[in-house]
Amino acid sequence: MYGTFRVDPEDYDPPDQVYFFTLRDWDARLHEREAGGDADYDPVDRSPDTYTINGRSAPTTFHPELGTPLLVSAGDTVHPHISNNGYESHPFHTHGHRFTVTEKDGSPISEAAQHQGGVINIGPAERYSLEFEADADPDIYPAHCHKAHHVTNRGRYPGGMATAIVYEEAMETDEFEEIMDDAGYER
Structure with missing residues (x-):
C-alpha cells in the first residue's frame, strides 16, 4: 500500500x-506468481510491463470518477503533486501547459531556483x-509519461501512465464522449 x-x-x-499522482511501474510476473x-x-x-497512475492505467485514467484526469476550468491555478513509487524514471509531460516546479521531495524550492517546463x-x-x-x-490535453512503452501495458496501447488535462467546457464534446466510451463510462 502506498x-x-x-x-x-x-x-x-x-x-x-489540487491533484495527487502516484506513478508506478509493475512486473506482472510477480502478481501472476502470487495469484498461484x-x-x-x-x-x-x-x-x-505494466504502468499506472494512482493504481490505474489508461484509458481508465481519463474517467472523471474512476480515474485521474485533471479537471479544470479556464483560469484555474492547478497544483499537481507527483510521486514516483516505482523503480524506473518517468519523464512526465503536459501538453498545452507549461508548469513551474515549486517543490521537490516535500520541500519548497526558493523562487530564484524555481523553473518552468x-x-x-x-x-x-x-x-x-x-x-x-x-x-x-x-x-x-494529454498528460503522460514521455517514454513510449510507459503508455502501454504489456505492449497494448493505449494504456499505462496517460491521463489528460480536461477543461470543463470540453466535457460536452464528441471527443470527450469517445474517450469516456473507451474508458467504459456510460452516459
Missing part, C-alpha cells in the same frame, strides 16, 4: 485545483509539486 500524505502550513493559500500462477519472478531481474523527469522515490494556469484553449 500513497501521498501532505500537510500544508497554516498560511497556505490553496489553488483552485507458474510465473518466474526474480526481484533482481525485474522487467516492468513542459516535461519533468521524476526518478524513483522522488516527489515534485508543480503549478500551472489553465490558460489554454478549453480542450482535452
Whole structure:
C-alpha cells in the first residue's frame, strides 16, 4: 500500500485545483506468481510491463470518477503533486501547459531556483509539486509519461501512465464522449 500524505502550513493559500499522482511501474510476473500462477519472478531481474497512475492505467485514467484526469476550468491555478513509487524514471509531460516546479521531495524550492517546463523527469522515490494556469484553449490535453512503452501495458496501447488535462467546457464534446466510451463510462 502506498500513497501521498501532505500537510500544508497554516498560511497556505490553496489553488483552485489540487491533484495527487502516484506513478508506478509493475512486473506482472510477480502478481501472476502470487495469484498461484507458474510465473518466474526474480526481484533482481525485474522487467516492468505494466504502468499506472494512482493504481490505474489508461484509458481508465481519463474517467472523471474512476480515474485521474485533471479537471479544470479556464483560469484555474492547478497544483499537481507527483510521486514516483516505482523503480524506473518517468519523464512526465503536459501538453498545452507549461508548469513551474515549486517543490521537490516535500520541500519548497526558493523562487530564484524555481523553473518552468513542459516535461519533468521524476526518478524513483522522488516527489515534485508543480503549478500551472489553465490558460489554454478549453480542450482535452494529454498528460503522460514521455517514454513510449510507459503508455502501454504489456505492449497494448493505449494504456499505462496517460491521463489528460480536461477543461470543463470540453466535457460536452464528441471527443470527450469517445474517450469516456473507451474508458467504459456510460452516459
